[in-house]
Amino acid sequence: MKARVAILISGGGSNMLALLADMAQGDHPATPVLVASNDPLAGGLAKAASLGVPTAAVSHRGLARDAFEASLLEPILAAKPDILLLAGFMRVLTPGFVHRFAGRMLNIHPSLLPKYPGLHTHQRAIDAGDTQAGCTVHLVTPVLDDGPILGQACVPILAGDTAGTLAARVLVQEHRLYPAVLRRFATGDRTPLLA
Numbered sequence: 001m002k003a004r005v006a007i008l009i010s011g012g013g014s015n016m017l018a019l020l021a022d023m024a025q026g027d028h029p030a031t032p033v034l035v036a037s038n039d040p041l042a043g044g045l046a047k048a049a050s051l052g053v054p055t056a057a058v059s060h061r062g063l064a065r066d067a068f069e070a071s072l073l074e075p076i077l078a079a080k081p082d083i084l085l086l087a088g089f090m091r092v093l094t095p096g097f098v099h100r101f102a103g104r105m106l107n108i109h110p111s112l113l114p115k116y117p118g119l120h121t122h123q124r125a126i127d128a129g130d131t132q133a134g135c136t137v138h139l140v141t142p143v144l145d146d147g148p149i150l151g152q153a154c155v156p157i158l159a160g161d162t163a164g165t166l167a168a169r170v171l172v173q174e175h176r177l178y179p180a181v182l183r184r185f186a187t188g189d190r191t192p193l194l195a
Protein backbone atom coordinates (compact mmCIF):
# COMPACT_ATOMS: atom_id res chain seq x y z
CA MET A 1 0.00 0.00 0.00
CA LYS A 2 1.30 3.45 -0.87
CA ALA A 3 1.65 5.93 1.99
CA ARG A 4 -1.13 8.54 1.92
CA VAL A 5 0.26 12.11 1.84
CA ALA A 6 -1.48 15.40 2.68
CA ILE A 7 0.28 18.69 1.91
CA LEU A 8 -0.34 22.06 3.60
CA ILE A 9 0.49 25.24 1.66
CA SER A 10 -0.04 29.00 2.04
CA GLY A 11 1.00 30.36 -1.33
CA GLY A 12 2.02 29.40 -4.86
CA GLY A 13 3.04 25.92 -3.84
CA SER A 14 6.19 25.35 -5.88
CA ASN A 15 7.41 22.75 -3.36
CA MET A 16 3.99 21.09 -3.40
CA LEU A 17 4.14 20.84 -7.20
CA ALA A 18 7.64 19.29 -7.05
CA LEU A 19 6.31 16.72 -4.57
CA LEU A 20 3.24 15.95 -6.71
CA ALA A 21 5.38 15.58 -9.85
CA ASP A 22 7.63 13.07 -8.10
CA MET A 23 4.68 11.16 -6.59
CA ALA A 24 3.24 10.86 -10.11
CA GLN A 25 6.14 8.51 -10.93
CA GLY A 26 4.87 4.93 -10.97
CA ASP A 27 7.50 3.57 -8.59
CA HIS A 28 6.85 6.16 -5.87
CA PRO A 29 6.02 4.69 -2.41
CA ALA A 30 3.48 7.45 -1.61
CA THR A 31 0.37 9.04 -3.12
CA PRO A 32 -1.16 12.50 -2.58
CA VAL A 33 -4.63 12.51 -0.99
CA LEU A 34 -5.06 16.21 -0.15
CA VAL A 35 -3.63 19.69 -0.66
CA ALA A 36 -4.98 22.16 1.88
CA SER A 37 -4.34 25.84 2.54
CA ASN A 38 -5.01 28.49 5.18
CA ASP A 39 -5.60 30.92 2.29
CA PRO A 40 -8.52 30.22 -0.08
CA LEU A 41 -6.74 32.40 -2.67
CA ALA A 42 -3.46 30.46 -2.51
CA GLY A 43 -2.34 29.94 -6.11
CA GLY A 44 -1.23 26.39 -5.37
CA LEU A 45 -4.80 25.16 -4.72
CA ALA A 46 -5.92 25.57 -8.32
CA LYS A 47 -2.68 23.98 -9.56
CA ALA A 48 -3.21 20.92 -7.34
CA ALA A 49 -6.87 20.66 -8.38
CA SER A 50 -5.86 20.80 -12.06
CA LEU A 51 -3.65 17.76 -11.36
CA GLY A 52 -6.63 15.90 -9.92
CA VAL A 53 -5.62 16.13 -6.25
CA PRO A 54 -8.43 16.87 -3.75
CA THR A 55 -8.09 20.32 -2.20
CA ALA A 56 -9.44 22.21 0.80
CA ALA A 57 -9.15 25.78 2.07
CA VAL A 58 -9.68 26.91 5.65
CA SER A 59 -9.03 30.62 6.22
CA HIS A 60 -7.29 31.51 9.47
CA ARG A 61 -8.53 35.10 9.29
CA GLY A 62 -10.58 36.18 12.26
CA LEU A 63 -10.15 32.80 13.96
CA ALA A 64 -8.28 31.96 17.14
CA ARG A 65 -5.57 29.35 16.52
CA ASP A 66 -7.51 26.54 18.18
CA ALA A 67 -10.64 27.28 16.16
CA PHE A 68 -8.63 27.52 12.95
CA GLU A 69 -6.89 24.23 13.62
CA ALA A 70 -10.15 22.48 14.55
CA SER A 71 -11.55 23.48 11.15
CA LEU A 72 -8.35 22.56 9.32
CA LEU A 73 -8.35 19.12 10.95
CA GLU A 74 -11.68 18.20 9.34
CA PRO A 75 -10.48 17.80 5.73
CA ILE A 76 -7.13 16.42 6.95
CA LEU A 77 -8.65 13.67 9.08
CA ALA A 78 -11.18 12.89 6.35
CA ALA A 79 -8.26 12.28 3.97
CA LYS A 80 -6.66 9.83 6.44
CA PRO A 81 -3.04 10.78 5.68
CA ASP A 82 -0.12 8.68 6.90
CA ILE A 83 2.24 11.61 6.32
CA LEU A 84 1.60 15.38 6.58
CA LEU A 85 3.91 17.73 4.68
CA LEU A 86 4.24 21.45 5.37
CA ALA A 87 5.33 23.08 2.10
CA GLY A 88 5.47 26.87 2.24
CA PHE A 89 2.84 26.70 5.02
CA MET A 90 3.21 29.94 6.96
CA ARG A 91 1.05 29.35 10.08
CA VAL A 92 2.69 28.28 13.36
CA LEU A 93 0.86 25.19 14.63
CA THR A 94 -0.02 24.60 18.29
CA PRO A 95 1.73 21.84 20.30
CA GLY A 96 -1.60 19.97 20.38
CA PHE A 97 -1.81 19.86 16.59
CA VAL A 98 1.85 18.89 16.31
CA HIS A 99 1.47 16.06 18.86
CA ARG A 100 -1.43 14.61 16.86
CA PHE A 101 0.96 14.05 13.91
CA ALA A 102 4.11 13.41 15.94
CA GLY A 103 6.79 11.63 13.93
CA ARG A 104 4.89 11.90 10.62
CA MET A 105 4.75 15.65 9.95
CA LEU A 106 7.64 17.18 7.89
CA ASN A 107 8.54 20.75 7.01
CA ILE A 108 10.93 22.38 4.58
CA HIS A 109 12.81 25.45 5.81
CA PRO A 110 15.00 27.69 3.62
CA SER A 111 18.15 27.67 5.76
CA LEU A 112 20.79 25.22 7.02
CA LEU A 113 19.15 24.56 10.41
CA PRO A 114 19.90 25.01 13.24
CA LYS A 115 21.05 28.29 11.69
CA TYR A 116 18.33 30.89 11.08
CA PRO A 117 15.03 29.44 12.26
CA GLY A 118 12.11 31.76 11.50
CA LEU A 119 11.89 34.34 8.74
CA HIS A 120 14.23 36.31 6.43
CA THR A 121 16.73 33.45 6.36
CA HIS A 122 18.55 34.50 3.19
CA GLN A 123 19.13 38.12 4.22
CA ARG A 124 20.35 36.95 7.63
CA ALA A 125 22.88 34.58 6.03
CA ILE A 126 24.13 37.33 3.73
CA ASP A 127 24.32 39.87 6.58
CA ALA A 128 26.31 37.38 8.66
CA GLY A 129 28.88 37.04 5.89
CA ASP A 130 28.18 33.32 5.44
CA THR A 131 29.65 31.61 2.38
CA GLN A 132 27.00 28.90 2.25
CA ALA A 133 23.24 28.74 2.57
CA GLY A 134 20.66 26.07 1.83
CA CYS A 135 17.51 24.31 2.92
CA THR A 136 16.47 21.71 5.48
CA VAL A 137 13.71 19.12 5.68
CA HIS A 138 12.95 18.25 9.29
CA LEU A 139 10.37 16.51 11.45
CA VAL A 140 8.01 19.05 13.00
CA THR A 141 8.08 19.43 16.79
CA PRO A 142 6.39 22.04 19.02
CA VAL A 143 9.56 24.17 18.79
CA LEU A 144 9.52 26.18 15.53
CA ASP A 145 12.00 24.96 12.87
CA ASP A 146 13.72 22.71 15.42
CA GLY A 147 12.91 18.99 14.86
CA PRO A 148 15.23 16.12 13.81
CA ILE A 149 16.81 16.81 10.44
CA LEU A 150 15.89 14.41 7.60
CA GLY A 151 17.74 16.19 4.80
CA GLN A 152 19.83 19.24 3.86
CA ALA A 153 21.15 20.76 0.66
CA CYS A 154 23.76 23.51 0.42
CA VAL A 155 24.38 26.30 -2.10
CA PRO A 156 27.14 28.91 -2.26
CA ILE A 157 26.46 32.53 -1.38
CA LEU A 158 27.95 34.52 -4.23
CA ALA A 159 29.37 38.04 -4.27
CA GLY A 160 26.58 40.49 -4.99
CA ASP A 161 23.86 38.08 -3.91
CA THR A 162 20.62 39.61 -2.71
CA ALA A 163 18.02 37.79 -0.62
CA GLY A 164 16.10 37.32 -3.86
CA THR A 165 18.92 35.82 -5.93
CA LEU A 166 19.92 33.55 -3.06
CA ALA A 167 16.30 32.46 -2.45
CA ALA A 168 15.99 31.47 -6.11
CA ARG A 169 19.15 29.37 -5.90
CA VAL A 170 17.97 27.68 -2.70
CA LEU A 171 14.48 27.02 -4.10
CA VAL A 172 15.97 24.88 -6.87
CA GLN A 173 17.52 22.70 -4.17
CA GLU A 174 14.27 22.64 -2.19
CA HIS A 175 12.46 21.15 -5.19
CA ARG A 176 15.09 18.41 -5.37
CA LEU A 177 15.53 17.73 -1.64
CA TYR A 178 11.91 17.51 -0.43
CA PRO A 179 10.83 14.84 -2.97
CA ALA A 180 14.03 12.86 -2.28
CA VAL A 181 13.41 12.93 1.47
CA LEU A 182 9.74 11.99 1.06
CA ARG A 183 10.67 8.91 -1.02
CA ARG A 184 12.93 7.73 1.82
CA PHE A 185 10.55 8.68 4.60
CA ALA A 186 7.63 6.86 2.95
CA THR A 187 9.68 3.64 3.03
CA GLY A 188 10.62 4.12 6.69
CA ASP A 189 14.12 5.50 6.11
CA ARG A 190 14.77 8.26 8.68
CA THR A 191 18.51 8.62 8.08
CA PRO A 192 19.45 12.19 7.12
CA LEU A 193 20.05 12.84 3.40
CA LEU A 194 22.81 15.35 2.71
CA ALA A 195 22.16 16.28 -0.94
Ligand code: GRF
Pocket (backbone or CB within 6 Å): 009, 010, 011, 012, 013, 014, 015, 016, 087, 088, 089, 108, 109, 110, 171, 174
Ligand atom coordinates in the same frame (compact mmCIF):
# COMPACT_ATOMS: atom_id res chain seq x y z
C1 GRF B 1 10.08 28.32 0.21
O1 GRF B 1 11.38 28.84 0.25
C2 GRF B 1 9.84 27.52 1.47
O2 GRF B 1 11.01 26.92 2.01
C3 GRF B 1 9.34 28.58 2.38
O3 GRF B 1 8.45 29.33 1.58
C4 GRF B 1 9.02 29.39 0.26
C5 GRF B 1 7.90 29.28 -0.78
O4 GRF B 1 7.55 27.99 -0.94
N1 GRF B 1 8.70 28.07 3.56
P1 GRF B 1 6.43 27.49 -2.02
O5 GRF B 1 6.82 27.99 -3.38
O6 GRF B 1 5.13 28.06 -1.57
O7 GRF B 1 6.51 26.01 -1.92
